[in-house]
Amino acid sequence: MNFCQRSKKRPNKSVKRLTGNAVGTDYQVTHPKLSALIERAKALPPLVTAVVYASDEVSLRAAIAAAGAGLIEPVFYGSEARIRVLAEQLHLSLPGRIVDTGESAVEAARRAVKDAADNRVAALMKGSLHTDELMAAVVARDAGLRAETRITHTFVFDLPRYAKLIALTDAVINIAPDVRTKADAITNAVRLLIQLGVQAPKVAILAAVETVHERIPATIDAQALVALAVSGRFGSAMVEGPFGFDNAISATAAAAKGIVSAVAGCPDLLVVPDLNSGNMLYKSFVYVGGGECAGIVQGARVPIILTSRADSQFSRIASCALASIARSKV
Template sequence: MSTPPRRIADIIARAAAPDPVPTAIVHPCDAHALGGALEAARAGLILPVLVGPEIKIRAAAEEAGLDITPFELVAVEHSHAAADEACRLVRAGRVAAVMKGSLHTDELLAAVVNADSGLRTDRRMSHVFIFEVPDYPRLLLVSDAAINIAPDLATKKDIVQNAIDCALALGIEAPGVAVLAAVETVHPAMPATIDAAALSKMAQRGQIVGATVDGPLAFDNAISPDAKAAKHIVSEVAGRADVLIAPDIEAGNMLAKQLTYFSGALSAGIVVGARVPIVLTSRADDEATRLASCAAALLLARHKRLKPPQ
């Protein structure tokens, strides 16, 4: 495994503890899913509870040469049942996080958002990417690039609050949140700028808490002090954003993939806003990404336990 960059490595180091988080691994029926879970267990991040068809899980472990005997295995018939069972384990207090295995993301999230048996809260769920970007002096969080397709203002409020909670859990003090648009001024023909201005005002009035929120901001003046100065922008967030809020899933997804493929950024990612953090892994993820995602989920789970009621 390649050595993770410093700030991602710091997250993994902060998360490792004598009390790893019991985590439901949903349908871990291939070497990637099992290997990622066991690597996180060896790092002291999670205590895996393997949920899925027993024959398939044991076959995958044998084929990959992985020892799963130390871990609990909850046998169910198929992937749908595994997703449902993982939600039941959360509601029963048996696990404090969920990690996607070798099933489709939509299948897992369908169980999570079920109104009767899922993991919904009074807040909309959203995905948060956590990036280690070369030459950027801090972690950079991007949301939402994976779940909410065309969020309205109420959904964007939850997306912002979820991202702030994630930033705080990662140890980012007083995070700066930039709500992105194509320009940094409110334009009546560009709804993203109107939503951004509204979110900024909502933060000022205490409807969003824990961070300084500003928008609309274009990408350049959100992250570049030179762009901020050139455009004479007066803002506590511009030029030093910790969190970037995309106007829709297309913009967020393209931004996240550009950071990965053009900038060589290392990423982690979790779903926030459910009863527990959810780790969405991909077959393309390397071990460092899987570890960082599990570490972020662990830190968020701890943050949720320690956070005083509002």
């Protein structure tokens, strides 16, 4: 299938061990591309990160593991008594400090966002509160966190059968994005890819078919986004579409349909039509494709680590690493 001219060798199943100084950071991973991203982030100063409402085991362990790996310097927001009792029950040593905001998740989010706006913390990390509770605080008009682009989410995947990291937007935040929102999602994701070292990201706009059809809105949007790219909106990025998923990801499939493209078969970024298709693609990559992911929310003044309850600890660690690189000047 010629996925980005991948090696004909079997995927590397060798196990790499990540170690750290805190409980939960000594574990095995089999995703070398994301592991390399984590190692790169370890060379940066720890990111001062507001861990918002870390009142459950999963979010507390993840934050402590990321701190132990040298990726973040956590500041915990929530009930100090509850956080300390939970840490004691789990036999965990708490790094960083606690901002006691009581039992209210909404108050924890409001206080963390205010501290981000006041430059007291450099990133936000979702704990056990609902995503809507955190994002409502972020997008509030008086919060001071809005930036020049709309709020969007970008995943970065390590897929066993794909030769490089591949990004996906937007599978989390925007339900039915219009062209302007998709353009901002591309702008945000391209900026992140450049920070990851991809100087001219290849962007594939996905739809059900690879031709523009007036009854398929995603193809009309793709045509408009390509026109924006031609006008220079996305800088060095090469933006093409619409693509069906098969001819976006496989040069062989593209050739079979007579598609001549610099992007087909080797994209760095996939842009999905809407949240439904993006969320299903993301979960297919992980649960069927054997992939692993990191993800952050962009478009605010600070990166937001917005993980799912079902995400692995490795994914949470990798998301902290991605946020650290996104926040850095390199």
